Amino acid sequence: xxxxxxxxxxxxxxxxxSLAGPLEDQIRYxxxxxxxxxxxxxxxxxQLDAAERYNxxxxxxxxxxxxxxxxxxxxxxxxPGTDQGTGWRPSRLKPEFFQQQAEAAQLxxxxxxxxxxxxRIAAGDDLAAVKQQFARLSETCKNCHSRFRTRE
Amino acid sequence: MSPGSGSRRTVWDLPLRLFHWLLLxxxxxxxxxxxxxxxxxxxxxxxxxxxxLGLLSFRLLWGLVGTRSARFLSFWPTPAxxxxxxxxxxxxxxxxxxxxLAVLGLLFVLGAQVLSGLGANDDIAFAGPLxxxxxxxxxxxLSLWHQRLSSALLAMIMLHLLAIACYxxxxxxxxxxxxxxxxKRLNRExxxxxxxxxxxxxxxxxxxxxxxxxxxxxxxxPAPQASVATPAW
Numbered sequence: 001x002x003x004x005x006x007x008x009x010x011x012x013x014x015x016x017x018s019l020a021g022p023l024e025d026q027i028r029y030x031x032x033x034x035x036x037x038x039x040x041x042x043x044x045x046x047q048l049d050a051a052e053r054y055n056x057x058x059x060x061x062x063x064x065x066x067x068x069x070x071x072x073x074x075x076x077x078x079x080p081g082t083d084q085g086t087g088w089r090p091s092r093l094k095p096e097f098f099q100q101q102a103e104a105a106q107l108x109x110x111x112x113x114x115x116x117x118x119x120r121i122a123a124g125d126d127l128a129a130v131k132q133q134f135a136r137l138s139e140t141c142k143n144c145h146s147r148f149r150t151r152e
Numbered sequence: 153m154s155p156g157s158g159s160r161r162t163v164w165d166l167p168l169r170l171f172h173w174l175l176l177x178x179x180x181x182x183x184x185x186x187x188x189x190x191x192x193x194x195x196x197x198x199x200x201x202x203x204x205l206g207l208l209s210f211r212l213l214w215g216l217v218g219t220r221s222a223r224f225l226s227f228w229p230t231p232a233x234x235x236x237x238x239x240x241x242x243x244x245x246x247x248x249x250x251x252x253l254a255v256l257g258l259l260f261v262l263g264a265q266v267l268s269g270l271g272a273n274d275d276i277a278f279a280g281p282l283x284x285x286x287x288x289x290x291x292x293x294l295s296l297w298h299q300r301l302s303s304a305l306l307a308m309i310m311l312h313l314l315a316i317a318c319y320x321x322x323x324x325x326x327x328x329x330x331x332x333x334x335x336k337r338l339n340r341e342x343x344x345x346x347x348x349x350x351x352x353x354x355x356x357x358x359x360x361x362x363x364x365x366x367x368x369x370x371x372x373x374p375a376p377q378a379s380v381a382t383p384a385w
Contacts, residue, residue: 038275045277134277138191141276151296 023079027087030077033069040065041138044122048131056122059130063115063122066137070115075108097148104148111140163245163330165219167351171211172331178203179262179309186302194278201269201280202362208263210358217350221246229253251315258312261305268298270365281369 040062047059083093097104114137121133164172178200185197215224227247236242237249247255271286272295273279283291319325 041277135192138276142191142274145275151299152292 023082024085024087026077026079026082027085027091029087030074031087031089031091033072033074033077037066037069041141044130044134048127048134051127054127056125060119060122063119067115067119070112075105078104092150092152094148094150100148104144107140107144107147111137111144114140163221165222165346167210167214167346167354168218168222169331171207171214175204175207175211178207179305183302183306191274191276191278194274194276198269198278198280201266202366204262205266205270205365206358206362208259208266209361210354211259213354213357217346217354219346224256227252227255229256254308254312254315258308261301261308265298265301265305268294268301272298281365284369284372 043062044059047054047062078093078097080098083091083095083097085091114133118130118133118137121129124130182197182200182204185193185200189197214222220226227249229249229252233242233249234253242248270280270282271291273283273288273291274295275292279291283294286294316327319327
């Protein structure tokens with residue numbers, strides 16, 4: 001009896017831990033995803049800045065990583081209420097994200113499209129094209145930041 | 153300088169006028185690229201910021217060693233001077249004490265804007281040269297201030313333009329002409345020019361300030377292929 005009560009207590013603790021979890025997990029996962037994207041963005045930028053030492057494989061790997069993150073379905077981490085919680089740090093998602101779903105989808109779609117396009121172009125040897133596509137991709141980041149992310 | 157021809161003096165020497173109009177152009181370019189340029193223009197926004205840094209450094213030095221009307225001490229708005237100005241007793245050439253206040257305010261806000269910009273980042277692919285010396289959180293805080301200050305700067309520019317319009321239209325005081333110095337053509341007389349070595353010194357130090365800031369950034373920015381060996385996977 002005592003043992004099963006202890007088990008029950010454990011189960012309750014575990015489930016309450018995971019009850020507190022889902023929303024914050026979503027925020028934590030998406031913050032991680034954007035940090036991952038940020039790492040790969042910085043790698044490409046560093047390569048483009050030192051074009052005389054351009055390493056196509058590195059850039060291609062980074063572009064593929066960004067595309068993979070974009071294609072992972074980040075939208076599923078934007079559940080209702082996730083503008084309020086704390087992941088690694090408090091979320092900066094603006095509440096109007098949830099009222100402007102069509103616009104959000106359009107901005108996210110643009111990011112996905114340009115990320116995949118960059119992955120395609122980065123596999124080739126046209127440095128100027130990579131530069132141009134990287135600028136296009138950066139633009140989609142900025143568009144969503146200025147629309148749906150609070151300045152902190 | 154013969155007395156009596158005082159009404160047609162060139163008040164602002166050429167370096168100062170060049171500074172002013174270059175500042176107008178570069179601040180306009182900075183505002184356009186910053187507010188509407190998008191991520192792709194961040195690099196240009198940064199370059200323009202460095203140009204403004206150079207211009208401001210020059211103005212600061214010219215305010216110390218330049219021609220008389222350019223010197224800060226000649227128009228420093230002390231309470232006594234302001235009192236005299238508001239009681240209508242101020243009679244001088246160059247910035248009035250009130251205008252001096254405005255000039256110092258503009259230079260201060262612009263300077264703060266440049267300094268905050270040097271350490272700012274856009275969270276995408278741009279960071280100012282000094283951002284590498286700061287933590288991400290501090291750089292983010294500077295970025296926020298950079299954005300907030302832009303409104304203050306715009307307000308001050310509006311005030312500046314409004315004041316000029318008042319002087320031109322209400323008081324018939326030809327400020328624009330003085331800043332463009334069309335007066336010079338009417339009268340050969342010039343403001344006593346500063347010695348060339350002072351101009352050279354100010355220009356060199358201004359260039360050095362930009363170079364220094366850029367080098368500071370380079371020192372801290374890691375090379376793409378770091379010399380530290382990392383696992384091949």
